[in-house]
Amino acid sequence: MSDTSQELHAQSMTELADGLDAGEFTSVDVTRSLLDRIGELDAKLNALVTVTAHEALAAASRADQARAAGNGGPLNGLPIIHKDIFCTRGVKTTCGSRMLNNFISPYDATVVEKLADAGAVVLGKANMDEFAMGSSNETSYFGPVRNPWDLECSPGGSSGGSAAAVAARLAPAATGTDTGGSIRQPAALTGTVGIKPTYGRVSRYGMIAFASSLDQAGVITRTAEDAARLLGVMAGFDERDSTSIDRPVPDYSGAINEPVKGLRVGIVRQHFDEGLDPQCGIRVKEAIAALESLGATAVEVDLPNLDLSVPTYYVVAPAECSSNLSRFDGVRFGHRAENAEDLLDLYCRSRGEGFGDEVKRRIMTGTYVLSAGYYDAYYLKAQQVRHLIADDFKKAFSDVDVIAGPTAPSPAFRLGEKIDDPITMYLNDIYTIGANLAGLPGMSVPCGFVDDLPVGLHLVGAHFAEETLLRFAHQYQQHTDWHKRCPEMFK
């Protein structure tokens, strides 16, 4: 083993790739080192639901052999963690739920398959809010994930396990999914980079559905450079997902090196209203000033229907989830209640026992808004508002290249603080939800600290403007070192 091994966990994916290429260490070295670290530190975080040590070492060994033979994909031997919403063949895929606590997927999600084909080594499966419903990771059947920056705090959610693992240097990257902010909000709260691509950019096949018209897979990393590298592998048309878009995947890794000079940054005044923690507001404004110092121009843009995004989201997402989660009925897979008296009893108890409170709340809300007599007033109306919101963004992007603002209204909050108040919890996604409703790419980049807790800068782009987002984020990271800071106890 190379003598640099104790620092392997601190390296970004790109740095690890360079080290592997230079023969400084092997993938088995990297994998073993990170598995050791997970074994040692994850008890503090609860970031992983499953550790696939055996499979990871075998994959690393294969990657090393491939490298020795001059073969191997673009991610050959590089470690990654998958959010437990992605189906992984032969490995438990729980979606953070008791319902799927016994579910071994018979197939790989497209994202999993693509990353594996590129040579990535999967260390394990990350904890998450149950069925991705939550903003604090407290709805998980496997218990909350803790924020590496303060173990009493939430890492955000629903991709909280992915974000905490990357922030704590248990892995350089993890996959996530984002329906209303589930990649970007935890990235902001843990000081990591999170990108949710344009709806349709990455296949949803094998990603357990929450709200199909909003769900999109992405990644959490520490650098925009790593995000670009991974997105280049994950993106692309998939004939198994009718909503994935047949459009060439650009060279993200090349695009990030372009300067942002001359680009226009839109600022939304309402983003800085009273809902935002003032200290966070200062960090975000500093970040925007930094972008200006790189040659970008900040201009004000208007998103007049922004305040409707949370209520709209909480009609559309539950409606789709109420239908998507009907397949969990205890008949073919998943949790099945024992000694059911009859069919109805089997359904009621399997679902009653298998799902947690937040999932039930959303199924009931969704069932209600789709019911005869309420459909027009809720679901149809929400779809109309959704169009208005999308139009607002479209108008804004005729003037600017990116919209910048806060990712979340505050830094990480304490575990238990909001879980009993759904409305306050839902407001955590107020800045991120618009991008999902409009299908736009969004990204969070670490931009400073408030009381030793990280703050995220939120960037939203036009459809398929991932290159622009990554370019802003990368250029910003070239001039800042927020992303290099590591939580004290995980150094």
Place this chain on the structure above:
Amino acid sequence: MKAGWEVVIGLEVHAQLATRSKIFSGASTAYGAEPNSQACLVDLGYPGVLPVLNKEVVHMATMFGLAVNATVAPRSVFARKNYFYPDLPKGYQISQFELPIVEHGELFIADADGKEKRIGITRAHLEEDAGKSIHEGLDQSSGIDLNRAGTPLLEIVSEPDLRSAKEAVSYMRKIHTIVRYLGISDGNMQEGSFRCDANVSMRPVGQDELGTRSELKNLNSFRFVERAINYEIERQIELLEDGGEVVQETRLYDSDKDETRSMRSKEESNDYRYFPDPDLLPVEISAEYIESVRQQLPELPSAKQQRFVEEYGLKSDDADLLTGSRALADFFEAAASATEAKAQLVANWVIGDLSAALNRDGMDIVDAEVSATELAGLLTRIHDNTISGKIAKQVFEAMWDGEGSADAIIEAKGLKQITDTSAIEAVVDAVIAANPGQVAEYRAGKDKLIGFFVGQVMQATKGQANPGQVNQILKDKLSG
């Protein structure tokens, strides 16, 4: 039906589309496989899987739309129909709701007086079939076979234009013929590839307002459709005349008891919470696509029927029967084009002896023991007077039994018609000599006895004498 009442019927026909794979997955649609051997992860509704539309079904639905003179929608949308049932793996059925692929069609049937009657087709939409629950042969439990889950269906909904069980059956037969002509469904009713639900309501004659309807489910034969509707008509009239009310409900037809019984009432029915399926894009069809499908449409039954009347001079009813299936029509045309015999003669044989033989042996036209050209060979021999029609029946049976061609059989069995006048005269003379009593009666004016003499002559010639000549010679000699 009892006087004073009018029945109003609308049908929902479910035609299984003859694709090789399912509507949203690559699994096979073949019938009769081991339970659950043809259900892939998509059909099983596994977590994370997604539906992908089989383009073939769009082509088939477009063909159907054009065949019934309907509008094929430039944009149609798949929706989710949500309800829980073990044979419905996803907890919702993917169907089309607000925006179906086919709307505003029509077809024509003959009403009770034989007059042409237009039946409106409200819509036809694409959907997936559910699986099947199995209760027999399992101890204390039920099984589920999901082979059928995801099989493509075209649900064809008629306007409430039908006024009797008979009309309902003619309409259903028309649809059956059309889908088989188009090759978009095998129409196999035993296997459930073609079945229907009937909405039946009664109203006093002269009333415009519709009565409360009941829905009869899953009628899988023409006979059951007729019987179930007639049972329902009687039941509703009896109920109404006793001062009762028809309850809006779903009823199941029990063919063993020949009755319908209540399955569930409107109050118990599900709120299906339809909404557009976010996993599937709207189906968009261009005018060019529709035009290209139109170009490839086969000749449809009604056009073929008309052509048979005009081109071949067939009786309208016969043309109707012959065009009832594309295979039968093709057989007729092949035979007619291979013989000098009159087309009506060919039609008589195809509808008569050939169809009878097929029925007797439970065979389909495509498996007929006598081919179209072989039949043509036989009919040519009737046409050129080599054999009589009566002898031809005998030859046909021998052909059916595989004894060879018509000519070979005629030759081998010595069935050639006797047309030699002197030979026939000799037999006639003998018959007259042997029946003096009848001869006297005939000459006294009992003309009908001519049949007796013809019979005697034919018997004596084993049916081989030319009947026309026999008649003529008999008449000459008897009057002489």
